[in-house]
Amino acid sequence: MTASTEEQRIHGGVRSEEVHIDALLTDAGIVHIRSVRPTDASALRDMYASVSDDTIYMRFFTMSRASVEEDIAALCRPPDDRHFVLVAELGGRIIGLATYETLDWDRTRAEVAFLVEDTQRGRGVGTLLFEHLAALALQNGVKTFIAEVLPENNPMLRMLRDIGLPRKARSLEGVVHFEIPLTMDETYRAAVDRREAAANARSLARVLSPKVVAVVGAGANPQGLGHQILVNIVQGGYRGEVFAINRSGHRVAGVPAYASLADLPASPDVVIVAVPAAEVLAVARQAAQRHPAGLVVISAGFAEAGAEGAERQRELLAICRAAGMRLIGPNCMGIANIDPEISLNATFCATMPPPGGISLMSQSGAVGIAALNHAARSGVGLATFISAGNKADVSGNDVLCAWESDPRTRVCALYLESFGNPRKFARIARRVGKAKPIVAVKAGRTLAGIRGAASHTAAAATPDVVVDSLFAQAGVTRVDSLEDLFNVATFFDVAPLPAGRRVAIVGNSGGPGVLAADACEAAGLEVIQLGERTRTLLRSLLPEGAAVDNPVDVVASTETRVFEAALRIVAHDPEVDAVVVVFTEIRPGSIPETAKAIAKVSREYSGKPFVACLLGHPGIPDELTDGSGRLLVPVYAFPEPAVRALAAAERYARWRRRRPGTFPHFEDLDRESAAALVAATLAEHPEGTWLDTPAAVQLLTAYGITLAPTVAAKSSAEAVAAAERIGYPVVLKPAAGSFVHKTELHAVKLNLTSAEDVAAAFADIASRLDLGDTGVVVQPMLRGGVEAALGVVTDRTFGPVVMVGLGGVASDLLADRAFRLPPLTVEEADEQIRSLRTAPLLFGYRNAPPTKVEALRDMLLRLAELASALPEIAELDLNPVLVSPDGAVALDAKVRLAPAPHDDPLVRRLR
Ligand SMILES: Nc1ncnc2c1ncn2[C@@H]1O[C@H](COP(=O)(O)OP(=O)(O)OP(=O)(O)O)[C@@H](O)[C@H]1O
Ligand SMILES: [Mg+2]
Numbered sequence: 021m022t023a024s025t026e027e028q029r030i031h032g033g034v035r036s037e038e039v040h041i042d043a044l045l046t047d048a049g050i051v052h053i054r055s056v057r058p059t060d061a062s063a064l065r066d067m068y069a070s071v072s073d074d075t076i077y078m079r080f081f082t083m084s085r086a087s088v089e090e091d092i093a094a095l096c097r098p099p100d101d102r103h104f105v106l107v108a109e110l111g112g113r114i115i116g117l118a119t120y121e122t123l124d125w126d127r128t129r130a131e132v133a134f135l136v137e138d139t140q141r142g143r144g145v146g147t148l149l150f151e152h153l154a155a156l157a158l159q160n161g162v163k164t165f166i167a168e169v170l171p172e173n174n175p176m177l178r179m180l181r182d183i184g185l186p187r188k189a190r191s192l193e194g195v196v197h198f199e200i201p202l203t204m205d206e207t208y209r210a211a212v213d214r215r216e217a218a219a220n221a222r223s224l225a226r227v228l229s230p231k232v233v234a235v236v237g238a239g240a241n242p243q244g245l246g247h248q249i250l251v252n253i254v255q256g257g258y259r260g261e262v263f264a265i266n267r268s269g270h271r272v273a274g275v276p277a278y279a280s281l282a283d284l285p286a287s288p289d290v291v292i293v294a295v296p297a298a299e300v301l302a303v304a305r306q307a308a309q310r311h312p313a314g315l316v317v318i319s320a321g322f323a324e325a326g327a328e329g330a331e332r333q334r335e336l337l338a339i340c341r342a343a344g345m346r347l348i349g350p351n352c353m354g355i356a357n358i359d360p361e362i363s364l365n366a367t368f369c370a371t372m373p374p375p376g377g378i379s380l381m382s383q384s385g386a387v388g389i390a391a392l393n394h395a396a397r398s399g400v401g402l403a404t405f406i407s408a409g410n411k412a413d414v415s416g417n418d419v420l421c422a423w424e425s426d427p428r429t430r431v432c433a434l435y436l437e438s439f440g441n442p443r444k445f446a447r448i449a450r451r452v453g454k455a456k457p458i459v460a461v462k463a464g465r466t467l468a469g470i471r472g473a474a475s476h477t478a479a480a481a482t483p484d485v486v487v488d489s490l491f492a493q494a495g496v497t498r499v500d501s502l503e504d505l506f507n508v509a510t511f512f513d514v515a516p517l518p519a520g521r522r523v524a525i526v527g528n529s530g531g532p533g534v535l536a537a538d539a540c541e542a543a544g545l546e547v548i549q550l551g552e553r554t555r556t557l558l559r560s561l562l563p564e565g566a567a568v569d570n571p572v573d574v575v576a577s578t579e580t581r582v583f584e585a586a587l588r589i590v591a592h593d594p595e596v597d598a599v600v601v602v603f604t605e606i607r608p609g610s611i612p613e614t615a616k617a618i619a620k621v622s623r624e625y626s627g628k629p630f631v632a633c634l635l636g637h638p639g640i641p642d643e644l645t646d647g648s649g650r651l652l653v654p655v656y657a658f659p660e661p662a663v664r665a666l667a668a669a670e671r672y673a674r675w676r677r678r679r680p681g682t683f684p685h686f687e688d689l690d691r692e693s694a695a696a697l698v699a700a701t702l703a704e705h706p707e708g709t710w711l712d713t714p715a716a717v718q719l720l721t722a723y724g725i726t727l728a729p730t731v732a733a734k735s736s737a738e739a740v741a742a743a744e745r746i747g748y749p750v751v752l753k754p755a756a757g758s759f760v761h762k763t764e765l766h767a768v769k770l771n772l773t774s775a776e777d778v779a780a781a782f783a784d785i786a787s788r789l790d791l792g793d794t795g796v797v798v799q800p801m802l803r804g805g806v807e808a809a810l811g812v813v814t815d816r817t818f819g820p821v822v823m824v825g826l827g828g829v830a831s832d833l834l835a836d837r838a839f840r841l842p843p844l845t846v847e848e849a850d851e852q853i854r855s856l857r858t859a860p861l862l863f864g865y866r867n868a869p870p871t872k873v874e875a876l877r878d879m880l881l882r883l884a885e886l887a888s889a890l891p892e893i894a895e896l897d898l899n900p901v902l903v904s905p906d907g908a909v910a911l912d913a914k915v916r917l918a919p920a921p922h923d924d925p926l927v928r929r930l931r
Contacts, residue, residue, distance in 0.1 A: 039106065041152065041929040042341045046144035046215070048223035048313070049110070050344045050930065053152055056095055056105035056117070063114045064092045064107075072138045078173045079135050081195075095119065101160065102127075106153055108136070108145050111342070115140045118149035120157050120165065128163040134176065144215065146179045148928060151212060154185075155924045158202050167198040184211025206683070209926060213447060216928045220421035223346055224414070227314035228355065228404055228422065229362050230289030231260045234281060234312075236303050237294035237319075238264040238272050245318055246294035249354060249366055250275060256356075256365030256372055261286060281306045288312045292354065292366055297321025300350065301335055308343030314414075315340055316366065317350035323410045324351050337412045341930070352409025353385030356392070358402045359428055367405065369393055374649040376401010377430030377513040378506075381419045383408050383437045384463075391435070391502055399640045400506050401513060401650040403428040415440045415931055417448050424452045431512040433505055434460040442490060442818045443925045446841060449494035457512045457672050459497045461505050462487050486818050489839040493848065495675040497668045504664060511654045511665035515629035517673040518666065520597040522548045524590045525571035527602035528578065532635055533571030536602050536659035543667035545598075547571065554593045561585055576606040584617035591625040598628060598666055602659055604635040615643035622653050629669065631655075631662045681845025684881045686724060691889060694722040698892050701917055708894065708918030710757030713797045716913040723886045725879055725898070727910045728802055734795035736782040742798040743778045749801040751911075752781045755794040760914065765789065771801050802911060805904030806861050806871055810880055812887040812896040819925065820887035824880055826858045834858065842884035849877045849884070862903060875908035876901065891920035
């Protein structure tokens with residue numbers, strides 16, 4: 021083995037030279053974390069030279085610097101599978117390090133040590149190093165960290181206390197010994213998430229609320245992009261200071277201009293870059309000297325434009341990272357903050373929407389601008405807007421964290437074309453969604469849409485059902501159109517959440533009321549029969565010919581005063597959770613007074629949502645807005661979008677009310693032997709393979725997943741012997757994993773009742789198929805029960821997805837399947853099974869005895885656990901699984917293994 025391959029050796033999982041991560045510090049600085057290199061000795065020497073005697077004492081338990089050289093040599097020694105060293109770099113200097121070293125007698129335990137330069141304390145460097153070291157250690161088989169800390173080492177004690185892991189401490193001879201099991205459970209994950217969200221929010225807050233903005237590339241030409249943005253900033257009444265940078269240094273649009281960022285009299289918080297792509301890197305380097313919080317790069321010509329552009333984007337990102345700047349774009353259409361205190365419109369949209377609670381992020385710039393225009397026209401109130409462009413740095417995940425702590429943002433609206441890190445998205449969305457509803461358009465539902473998205477933003481096509489499940493589990497409202505994005509978001513911004521699904525419809529004509537009622541039923545809302553008291557009151561109020569039950573029709577000739585009274589009676593009914601008003605302007609000029617009545621009654625019942633459909637009426641009557649043009653009640657031109665918005669709010673409210681589920685705890689899993697089987701198989705087949713049936717059975721059994729007894733047999737005689745032992749009738753099928761559709765090969769021999777049958781079946785299979793040395797398997801012939809199917813598919817970006825289906829032979833035909841992303845709670849697994857259309861089959865359909873559904877659920881949960889633990893499981897199929905009153909048993913198992921990327925998708929890092 022040569023020296024270089026020796027260095028590249030994969031030890032225990034993670035190649036030490038592979039670690040290269042940028043991450044945010046608590047104060048929004050950006051630190052680079054990487055594995056140590058042999059060439060780091062002099063940088064480490066510099067670091068040691070700059071730290072205080074105290075710090076030396078904490079590291080070596082002595083004031084003497086005598087051990088420094090020895091330590092550096094040890095830190096820089098060639099990688100092996102016993103130790104790992106991470107360093108933290110800031111501005112090209114090493115400012116911290118973290119190491120682990122496994123114990124001689126127990127490789128699952130490792131001693132750890134940390135050191136952070138005195139001047140860099142309190143920024144969270146140590147915590148970040150700990151998190152990354154722990155993630156790597158875990159992948160390399162370490163299960164427990166051991167730390168020896170001096171009792172006066174407060175920073176270290178504090179870090180260990182706050183990290184989110186359990187710890188045992190005992191004091192011995194003036195040293196505290198810590199044992200920290202690396203149980204990355206939900207408590208730990210949540211602690212990491214909180215740190216990530218806080219850092220993200222802090223780093224983006226200054227970008228979104230800048231006091232000083234510079235627009236580079238804003239020249240005299242009114243067609244220039246920079247010029248247009250500058251004009252919009254000025255006309256939008258930006259409350260901060262704005263400067264233009266252009267070659268001539270001449271004023272533009274009344275704004276002072278300079279020839280270079282270096283000349284600016286004030287340091288910009290945000291630099292907007294609208295120069296040709298070839299000049300962007302130079303501008304970014306100049307900007308870095310002025311330490312802005314962020315760069316908004318409008319210029320195109322980056323990753324969306326081929327290899328050269330992609331390289332340029334990498335360089336741009338590197339410049340931003342080194343300078344601690346967040347990067348929005350490139351290839352984006354700007355940002356806006358409609359907060360009247362900021363009033364920043366750094367976009368191409370000339371008119372800004374009124375201030376409101378919706379924050380919007382759009383991956384497509386053009387869609388974003390169209391959306392802003394639409395919002396401005398229809399009274400949709402916005403808080404902030406971000407056009408994410410190529411998402412080189414700032415992505416939807418970061419933006420959600422920023423909105424989470426932005427008091428003005430009440431609703432998060434996303435237009436997405438791709439996911440960078442969907443598993444992180446799922447966690448962030450789940451958390452943010454508990455407080456603020458998230459509405460998203462995920463473009464690319466259709467194949468044509470996916471092709472379009474992929475060719476213009478290099479987005480990976482994602483199976484749509486997976487996206488649906490991801491959104492549903494995380495409480496995200498998925499909508500299909502931009503129009504519905506605003507329809508739904510506006511409802512969330514303006515109206516309270518419905519307490520239930522009982523709807524009352526009030527209108528002044530019959531047809532539209534019926535349309536609304538149909539829409540409600542289709543969307544899962546209930547158009548209830550109104551209470552006796554409500555009907556009596558309406559009957560005494562309304563003229564002959566009016567309908568006093570739902571949908572209520574006050575008839576066209578009724579005066580507005582009476583309409584208002586009817587609305588009040590209906591709203592007062594405690595059985596009514598939401599009121600849908602469907603008004604048609606039959607009497608000319610009746611809209612304003614009706615609008616006023618709706619606004620008035622909705623204010624009186626402010627805990628109940630009202631939606632107003634002013635049929636065919638263009639625009640929004642002033643009576644339904646406050647002084648600033650913001651809506652008081654969500655208004656729609658047709659009943660269908662109104663009802664869709666209401667139904668989405670009701671679904672979200674239900675999701676939010678859901679009690680946190682319980683994660684299953686399986687005591688009987690043999691994780692080690694399952695992992696060993698996978699590792700051994702992949703060592704033999706590095707590019708992946710199907711498992712033979714006996715191996716598949718072994719893997720599943722380790723996770724407590726029950727299969728029908730399956731006995732391997734290599735010859736006819738062995739098969740007969742196995743059959744005799746199992747007892748007739750039996751089933752015979754080939755054992756090799758390579759036969760994927762055995763029935764189609766006529767290789768599943770069912771219901772064999774004698775030794776002769778078995779011998780004949782074996783002979784038939786062997787004569788047609790090459791059984792190699794794996795032979796066949798013999799199973800008892802099982803009968804009865806409902807045929808279900810369970811499965812796992814591991815998507816490269818989404819991770820494992822678990823499937824449950826029903827229908828046996830017809831399952832493909834019926835496509836009655838439900839998908840979820842692990843981790844799954846018991847309640848989610850239950851709900852997944854019950855969501856199947858044919859689920860009633862399990863619960864005793866038409867006098868059949870009810871099956872033991874808990875057994876199927878248990879199998880599903882174990883499968884989810886298996887899939888999460890072993891990402892090498894590329895595909896897994898249990899089809900059929902017989903579910904009977906006694907339990908659930910799989911008759912067939914197919915497993916395909918493939919090498920999986922090792923990195924933990926949930927560690928804190930910038931993308
Ligand atoms: N032990 C058994 N007892 C009863 N029926 C069985 C048994 N094993 C298989 N079957 C029946 O035979 C069918 C096909 O067998 P199996 O699932 O093992 O093969 P397969 O390769 O998945 O075939 P296909 O691709 O057609 O589903 C099963 O769906 C089931 O109906
Ligand atoms: Mg099968």
